[in-house]
Amino acid sequence: MGLPKACACAVLWVLSALEACALGSYIAAVYEHSVVLSEDTEVPVSPEEALVLMDKNMAILEAAIKEAARQGAHIIVTPEDGIYGWVFTRETIYPYLEDIPDAEVNWIPCADPGRFAPSPVLERLSCLARNNSIYVVANMGDKKPCNSSDPRCASDGHYQYNTNVVFDSEGKLVARYHKYNLFVTEKQFNYPKDPEFVTFNTSFGYFGIFTCADILYHDPAVVLASRFQVDTILFPTAWVNTLPLLSAVQFHSAWAMGMGVNFLSANMCNSTLEMTGSGIYAPEGPRAYYYNREMENGHLLVTELSSHPRLSPDYPAAVNWKSYASRIEQLPSNNHYFSGVIYHDTFSFTELTEPEGYCSICQQDLCCHLSYKMEEKQKDDIYVLGAFDGLHVVEGEYYLQICTVLKCKSTDLDTCGQPVETAQTKFERFSLSGTFGTNYVFPEVLYSGVQLAPGEFEVLTDGRLISRTSTSKPVLSVTLFGRWYEKDPPHTQQVSP
Incomplete structure (x- = not known):
């Protein structure tokens, strides 16, 4: 016979309310990674040699992703340059790049590897997300052909972007972001003509993403937090600590508080370059963070966050910064x-x-x-x-x-x-x-x-x-x-x- 309509509505309401309660918080993870570096980034290598280096880093990231999933994490962020390192030339970075499609193509590389150009890194990331039922955030390189009639097109005929990718727990590519504010040493990359405001929705909140130096500028960082009102920022970085005011944990936690968002910051671990400092930050303050200049080991942080911090009774009130x-x-x-x-x-x-x-x-x-x-x-x-x-x-x-x-x-x-x-x-x-x-x-x-x-x-x-x-x-x-x-x-x- 089925339920009367009113009862059916009531049951649906209870189920949706239970779901909302269940997703009022989520488990976040970030991994501070001690990257395996190329011996010489000035010397070109074959795509096969590039993949050997990337596989070494992917194996380390795989262990971290599996452990985060084992601890119940819904999402994990890994660092900028975490798959191949840094300080390349345009020519020497090229073998490490893949042609990353827009997330709108609705693609699961793990399930449909032949749909686009060969993409071994995308496939592996997709399978890690799919096989461990976890959102995976990683940083890699994207290449896009361009036409010589385009005044911004380099003489080598393509754009090269410092790129973040996000795969959902089914292994589907749900976000792709090209870094807009490049560090002075990133001469191997182009920046997009216009800043990209990349967001995606999940059952545990609304997310935005940007990279490293982007945090110091208005676009896209402030726009994502203020205009788009995302709940959580995902932040792969390769941040060199600059005391007394710009240490990674110090500034990233302050930005989360000042902008009123959750902030998942995954940094590199490299004591020679004074890189360390990763954290999971809420608007009220840090939930978990890591800073260690002595160790060269990776470090996984896992903790719980509110899915929608703006709805929290503890959410910081608006501040008039010059009133007093x-x-x-x-x-x-x-x-x-x-x-x-x-x-x-x-x-x-x-x-x-x-x-x-x-x-x-x-x-x-x-x-x-x-x-x-x-x-x-x-x-x-x-x-x-x-x-x-x-x-x-x-x-x-x-x-x-x-x-x-x-x-x-x-x-x-x-x-x-x-x-x-x-x-x-x-x-x-x-x-x-x-x-x-x-x-x-x-x-x-x-x-x-x-x-x-x-x-x-x-x-x-x-x-x-x-x-x-x-x-x-x-x-x-x-x-x-x-x-x-x-x-x-x-x-x-x-x-x-």
């Missing part, structure tokens, strides 16, 4: 002001000479204000408050407004701004704010040993970055890292983190 600071009158100060350099940018600094107090410093239109109390200031730990308001022009051009409290490398003030990884002084409290001209500000708190501070600080809606408790570890830096995208110069090929 703009109400503070600039107090006359006898403090000594001096200049120091952080990653090629000249900051204005003032020393925190007392164990507690208030100080401020301005540069251009940005005034930074700090109220603080140290638990017990160690005499060898010198801290400064710094401000920078200007265009960064080395290895990429982008406009910054930064307020930062940081530990100097030594008691010599000339070392303030240089990279440092250890400190001895804890803070009982701090409150940092600035008269920002941008709404895009990323809050960073970094402890000794390049460790994050989950749950120990918060951003108030008036723009103050404050401590919730005494710091559990000595402080390296407390920073409000602002990006004023409207003041950036036009996009060019050579950009960088």
Whole structure:
């Protein structure tokens, strides 16, 4: 006879409600990979030789993917350049590239390998996803023929792209993204004419994807989070740690918090190049992260995330980043002001000479204000408050407004701004704010040993970055890292983190 219509509707509603509850969270994985590198990227190799190298890396990634699936992960992200390495020429990268079709072609390479041009890497990734019932995110190279009538077409007759691919748990290609903001050394690749805003839907959330240096620019990163309102960003990267403000775990966790998204960041592990730092970040703070400069082993992170963080009662409220600071009158100060350099940018600094107090410093239109109390200031730990308001022009051009409290490398003030990884002084409290001209500000708190501070600080809606408790570890830096995208110069090929 069947159910009455009303009952049938009720049953369907209950089932859909149960499904929604079941998918309110998901298990995310990222893998930090110690890549097997080519002995010489200046010497061309055959496609067969290229595949031998890629298979070595694929075997390592396969073990990580299987382990993530065993732990119940719905999706795993692997690093940029994780299949073949880096610093190729246009000619020497070519044997590693495959012709990757648009995801709209509805293709499962594992089940239909002969449908397009030979694609052994795509096939293997597809089968790894399909055989382990997990979404797989990987970075590889794409090649596309172009016509000599196209003024952007290189003399070799094709475009070459740094490319992310995503396969669903059936092994179907569901996303392809061409990196838009290339690092200065990526001369082997082209960037697409226009930025690509690549998203895809799953039963456990709405995803967007971009790569490494893209995070420093408006397109496509900010557009995916703000206009497309994705739940989670997937982020393959090969990030060289640049302390004191641009360490991988430090900046990527801050971006997730500032943009209000989940963020899955998979970095390389290479101590020679100071590459390490992967994480699974929520808008409220890191859920799992890894930073280790001593080891050359890969490392798998697996943890649970909210599928739709914007629906969470803990979701951060909108912030007016200059509200508090703009109400503070600039107090006359006898403090000594001096200049120091952080990653090629000249900051204005003032020393925190007392164990507690208030100080401020301005540069251009940005005034930074700090109220603080140290638990017990160690005499060898010198801290400064710094401000920078200007265009960064080395290895990429982008406009910054930064307020930062940081530990100097030594008691010599000339070392303030240089990279440092250890400190001895804890803070009982701090409150940092600035008269920002941008709404895009990323809050960073970094402890000794390049460790994050989950749950120990918060951003108030008036723009103050404050401590919730005494710091559990000595402080390296407390920073409000602002990006004023409207003041950036036009996009060019050579950009960088």
